[in-house]
Amino acid sequence: MRPTDLLRISSRQVLRQYRKNIGVIITIIMGTAGLIIMLTMGKSIEENISNDLEIIGNATRLRIIFKHISTTRHPIDKREFKLKTIDGIKAIRGVDQVSGTVVKNGYVKLTYKNNISHFQMLGVDESFWKVHGSSAQWGTLLSTKDLQQHRTVCVLGQRAAQEIFNNLDPTGKFITIDNTLFQVAGVLDTISMPDKARYIFLPATTARDRINSVTPVNKLYIRCHSWDDVEHVMAEIPAVVKTYQPDDAIEMFLPEEILARVKAISFGVKMVVKLALIATFVLGGIGIWNIMMMAVRSRTREIGLKKAIGAEDYDILFQFLTESLMLSISATLIGFLLGWMGVTFTASILQNQPPKDLFWLSTAIGFSFSLMLGIVAGLAPAIKASKMEVVTALRYE
Amino acid sequence: MSRPNETEPLLRLKGISKSYQTTEEHVSVLQKIDLSVSTNEMVAIMGPSGSGKSTLLFILGLFLSPSAGEYIINGENVLKLTRSRQAEFRRKRIGFIFQGADMFEHSTVYENIEYPLIYAKSKPSSRAQRIHQVLEQVKLTHRMHHSSNKLSGGERQRVAIARAMVNQPAVILADEPTGQLDLDNSQQIMKYFRSIASTTDTAMIIVTHDQNIAKECDQALHIENGQLLSEK
Incomplete structure (x- = not known):
């Protein structure tokens, strides 16, 4: 045929x-x-x-702190992650974001229209939100300019905002934190970090200027591109830290169970x-x-x-x-x-x-x-x- | 009515036998059949059901191999050909007409007649003319592009005749071609058969129950219990 x-x-x-x-x-x-x-x-x-899944589980987010070993050269409360160390970690393949934070030991005093309340405070950089996959419920989150210009602005955790402003949008309102006037930039949607719902977030630079008893940058959050990157990033971090801070030992925390699930x-x-x-x-x-x-x-x-x-x-x-x-x-x-x-x-x-x-x-x-x-x-x-x-x-x- | 060629026959069967072995018995369907058919000759094969006449037709069509014997067409023992060569021989030298005038469903009259030309690898440009010719012979040119499903029984049988003729075969085998037709249509079909046998170099072998059909033929063979009993 x-x-x-x-x-x-x-x-x-x-x-x-x-x-x-x-x-x-x-x-x-x-x-x-x-x-x-x-x-x-x-x-x-x-x-x-x-x-x-990541936002819910934060499965690719690592947390690094210094080991509690006291040395005369670097007392525990003075140890800090250097800028070179942070840049070195950022350069590791598979690392998406690195964020360093400072914290006030104890509470800050917050005053709004004669009402006084106490909250925990965290000084953050602009990468903090990306590391945690966070977004604003109201207003905006802290920006690079806020950090660079040491602005007196803050972001409130959801519950903190509720307690102070009774579920109303507080964006643009002024509050006093430890005797310094701050403007509220926004409210954080804390679905990805419910433990931070009663926190006040300040630019890390401003926090170090204006708030007493603030720690140095002694805690890093690292977000990896994907789950496949987590293991080798964890393996490489100690060597990078050792290169720039040979006297400091670190501890790493990974939510292994969440990652597996x-x-x-x-x-x-x-x-x-x-x-x-x-x-x-x-x-x-x-x-x-x-x-x-x-x-x-x-x-x-x-x-x-x-x-x-x-x-x-x-x-x-x-x-x-x-x-x-x-x-x-x-x-x-x-x-x-x-x-x-x-x-x-x-x-x-x-x-x-x-x-x-x-x-x-x-x-x-x-x-x-x-x-x-x-x-x-x-x-x-x-x-x-x-x-x-x-x-x-x-x-x- | 033309008479059979008295010289070299077109087709010859010598001692053709066909038997089957079932689990229980040995069944002999045909026993030492001898038959000669010449060009232009019309041969009727008659016999009761189960007598072996359809088996004989299938052997003549190279659909079945006999258990013994020779089948010679134009001096060549076609039983020795390969399956593929037999198919080639069949499409070039043998035409078929079946009892129910089997058509290719959902196809037109033209498409039905075109199939043998397609399998014979004939040139597409020459097909239309050839199909027109054979349809003229059976007076169905006006139905050329009709669906075969919409034809009457007599028309279907005429299409089957045209299809059998289209490759100009040496022999046309017809299995009960008038079995499902009324008297008028049967007579008309026989007229076409006679016309084909006399005007082309074709022999016709017709399996039938109908005595009137047999009378129209040059030879009438009776098969009973696998044996050729009589010859007209």
Whole structure:
């Protein structure tokens, strides 16, 4: 049979019998679209899921303090992380943010309209919020300029704000902290650090200027890019500290249990998505196989008739195989369009445009999958049809 | 009515036997059948159900291999050909007409007749003319682009005849071609058969129950219990 005749006969058959194949076509369309969306947007979706889990769990956040070993050269309460040490830690591969904090031993006195209350105070830098994945409930958080210009502004923890201002937005209001007038820049949404809900946050520079009994920067928070980075970052930090501060020993804290749980949840989510995709393709494959097997049965007399008028085994084999391929390829093309729309939609929701190369690579993978599906699922029925004996086929009722 | 060619026959069966071995018994379907058919000849094969006439037709069509014997067409023992060569021989030299005038469903009359040309790898440019010719012979050109599902029984059988003729075979095998037709349609089909046999270099072998059909043929063979009993 000429290839043009083969294509013409097969496409005619697929088009005229499309109603019988509609279920399988839809399955493959959804599978292809899903595969393209997952492969193209998978990393962004994964990052989003990770970030959400991260905010709740803070699983990639390390805390470093000095060991409580007293030496005459560096008394415990005078030890401080040097700027070079912080820069050295920032340079470690996998480190996203580093934040140093100062704290007042005891409470600060806060006065607002003759009401006096006491809260804990933390002096922070601009990276502190990113390290903790925090955002403002009202107003803004402290900025680099606030640090550089030693501004007398503050951020209130959620509960502190409630206690002082009775759930009203305090942004722009003035309060007195330990006899210095501060303007409220905003209120921190403390969902990611509920233990800091009764804290007052000041720029670390201002805190050291204006508040008594403030410690030096003796505590660092480090946020890693991903869970995979945590272990090697932890392994490298002691060497970096030793380089710049050879006399100081450190202790590191990592919420290992949270990390393990977050990893397990993320793994579960990824597995469910991947299994769903595999299931879609397997079902699509079984669908094609089933349809072609049923076609072989229902078209037994047609096969016999074709052989009786001169079709060879390979004519029948190629016809059934081509029909199977046409079914999967046509469904894949529609799936490609749907996938493209899905990627555009998902990208707009996540506000993360994927690289064009990744989209085309995903499309190529989806297309190869579909081609493989058409061949694998269509081969057995095609062989069965081609091997059918003419007499058996003609006598089939 | 033309007479059979008295010289070299087109087709010859020598001692053809066919038997099956079931778990319980040995079944002999055909026993030492000898048959000669010449070009332009019409041969009827008659016999009760289970007598072996369809088996004989399947052997003649190279769908079944006999247990013993020779099958010679134009001097060549076609039983010795490979499966692929037999398929090639079938599409070039043999035409088939089946009892129910089997059509390719959801296809037009044109598409049905085109299939043998496709399998014979004939040039696409010459197909339309050839299909038109054979449809003219069975007077169905006006139905060329109709769906085969919408044809009457007689029309379907005429399409089957056109399809069998399209590759200009040496022999046409017909299995109960009038079995499902009324008298008028049966007579019309026989007219076409006679016309084909007399105007083309084709022999016709027809399996039938109908005595009237057999009378129209040059030879009428009776098979009973796998044996050729009589010859007209």
